[in-house]
Amino acid sequence: MPRPAITHIHLDNLRHNYRLLKRTAKDSEIMTVVKANAYGHELFLVAPALLEEGCTSFAVTDATEGCELRSILGFYKKIEIVLLSGIFDEEDAELACQHQLTPTISELQQVHLLKQAGFNGNVWIKIDSGMNRLGAKTPKQILEACFQAEINVCGLMSHLACADEPNHQMNQKQAVAFNEMCDQISPELPRSLLNSAGIISMPEHTYHTVRPGIALYGAEPVAAQPIGLKPVMTLTGEIMQVRDIPAGVSVSYGATFTADQAMTIAVVGLGYADGVPRSLSNHGHVFIHSQKLAIVGRVCMDYTMIDVTDTDTKPGDAVEFWGENILANDVARSLDTISYTLFTGVGERVRRKAV
Ligand SMILES: Cc1ncc(COP(=O)(O)O)c(C=O)c1O
Incomplete structure (x- = not known):
């Protein structure tokens, strides 16, 4: 008999949280963040439940996680699997081709790797709007390189540093910087800025796509503004x-x-x-x-x-x-x-x- 060490995963609560976030984010697309084995909740339980709820966009960390998710979800429907850390080498670029993964691009070199591998799918371009973590320093150059390599850019994304603190001055600063950069690079491309906390604390910035992670799993991301999430x-x-x-x-x-x-x-x-x-x-x-x-x-x-x-x-x-x-x-x-x-x-x- 296996040791009775069990973590119960309440899929009804996951579904409830997904629906609640969808309502909270109004008309935006939801890219559910299921990296790191769905934040420890077990990808093969979480991803199919979200798919059943109508989710068709998922985000993981890298190509290895992307391949695992593709094997769970299959190729049917138009399911987007976004790699938030992008690709690291030739092998990743090959995997992105074979498994129809959608890397985020922060470096020109990643476009070259994809081109060499014959990639003809979609990418997001990641822009640093002030967090000083991953993000393109020359997004316009990357956009042009994608265009030349016939790689479709499906949107521009950035990540907030302080969204769990609604009054933090960084939030508006980053939103302004992000929008200025998007306007300069390509005003018509879809935008995505908000994680879980941002959906609650900055509802005016939902744009085309939001990217909730922790809220799906039922932890209230903004302590002062609980929205009725249920622990998964x-x-x-x-x-x-x-x-x-x-x-x-x-x-x-x-x-x-x-x-x-x-x-x-x-x-x-x-x-x-x-x-x-x-x-x-x-x-x-x-x-x-x-x-x-x-x-x-x-x-x-x-x-x-x-x-x-x-x-x-x-x-x-x-x-x-x-x-x-x-x-x-x-x-x-x-x-x-x-x-x-x-x-x-x-x-x-x-x-x-x-x-
Ligand atoms: C780029 C990006 N978007 C969205 C998320 C989801 O964030 P959260 O779990 O705070 O909603 C993460 C998580 O680290 C991330 O790195």
């Missing part, structure tokens, strides 16, 4: 053993927790190799029997201990680390991180199960 992932472990301990004894590595009175400890079969952050040691909570119980001692590679004193906890009981009862955003905030790191940190050995 529930990370669940199982109680393996329950033991009573007397006052004065310690629990787990480093003996960092000592019982100040007699208590009952339960061992959960899920640890940091499964994605439980080690920084939850002596700090976090889990949800079991309709209550929140404290994590005691250090989180181990395969186990986490919790205080189950005065509860009727028994081996086999399910324990939620995050999901509908403990929001991933709240866990992340308590650790000074973001829910993205929790979702993508869930280990490969944790089985994803659609519910």
Whole structure:
């Protein structure tokens, strides 16, 4: 029997989030961001569900992820698979041809690679509007090179640095810079600027296409403006053993927790190799029997201990680390991180199960 380390993937909630984002983004096309194994939610569960909801545009990181997604979705309909990091070498260019992938282009060299491979599909051009991450420095030159190579440019995109802070001055600055560049390069080309947070905080900039990622998975991207997203992932472990301990004894590595009175400890079969952050040691909570119980001692590679004193906890009981009862955003905030790191940190050995 496999270890009962399971993350439940609530596909109804995913569908709800997709529909909600579609309504929020009004008439824009939705390019769903499913990179990094659908933010840890399992691509082969997430992508078909989005396809069934009518999504025909998906974004992944690179050609390897693009090929995997193409094998899941097939070639039927006109399904766009965008590579947000573009292509890296000749092999990627070949893969883009064979699997009808849509690279984003930030460098002239990428156009040359595609031309050499005989690529005749579509690309997006990525423009840096102020985040200073990936983006073309000479987008006009890239557009012309694409034109000469008979590569179709389906749009211009850029990415926001601070969209989760609606009043941040960077947002308007980037929007202005992006639009000025688009107007100069090619006013008629479709534009795409917004990620999840931007859809909520900058609704006047939805343009042709929006690119939600984290919101699909149910984590509210703008803390001050929740829109009713539902959590898609529930990370669940199982109680393996329950033991009573007397006052004065310690629990787990480093003996960092000592019982100040007699208590009952339960061992959960899920640890940091499964994605439980080690920084939850002596700090976090889990949800079991309709209550929140404290994590005691250090989180181990395969186990986490919790205080189950005065509860009727028994081996086999399910324990939620995050999901509908403990929001991933709240866990992340308590650790000074973001829910993205929790979702993508869930280990490969944790089985994803659609519910
Ligand atoms: C270019 C680009 N667009 C959209 C997204 C989706 O962002 P989010 O998950 O914040 O919605 C990402 C994610 O990193 C990205 O890199």
